[in-house]
Amino acid sequence: MSWLPGWTSADDAGWWSSFHFWFGVVSLIMLGCGEVLSHFYALRRDELVAISERAIEEQRDLAQQEADRRREVDTRVLQQKAEAAEQALMKLQKQRKIEKIPLYKQRKTSEHSDGRSSKQMFTKPM
Numbered sequence: 001m002s003w004l005p006g007w008t009s010a011d012d013a014g015w016w017s018s019f020h021f022w023f024g025v026v027s028l029i030m031l032g033c034g035e036v037l038s039h040f041y042a043l044r045r046d047e048l049v050a051i052s053e054r055a056i057e058e059q060r061d062l063a064q065q066e067a068d069r070r071r072e073v074d075t076r077v078l079q080q081k082a083e084a085a086e087q088a089l090m091k092l093q094k095q096r097k098i099e100k101i102p103l104y105k106q107r108k109t110s111e112h113s114d115g116r117s118s119k120q121m122f123t124k125p126m
Contacts, residue, residue, distance in 0.1 A: 006012025 004016075006016040
């Protein structure tokens with residue numbers, strides 16, 4: 001391994017040994033700092049996701065309330081139309097019942113072949 005720097009001299013090997021030791025210590029400290037930063041970013045991400053989910057839930061609730069309100073209005077309108085149609089149907093049925101009732105009764109006298117007369121009742125529809 002003569003190609004490594006400071007491999008042949010004791011002073012150079014000591015310096016490179018210290019350098020790599022402290023480089024390792026600094027790397028471990030940076031690794032720890034990176035892990036701590038990663039943890040803080042993960043916490044922040046969770047907070048932002050929670051905020052986003054709350055906003056989406058509120059938006060969904062508002063949309064549901066609006067849909068419920070529109071459904072209630074549509075239901076009321078349809079109920080009013082149904083009541084009006086039912087009243088119109090009842091009025092029409094009432095008129096048809098009235099039409100079936102004889103408006104007047106007419107008496108007609110007819111002569112039989114033997115000369116007797118009898119009165120007949122019949123109705124005349126409209």
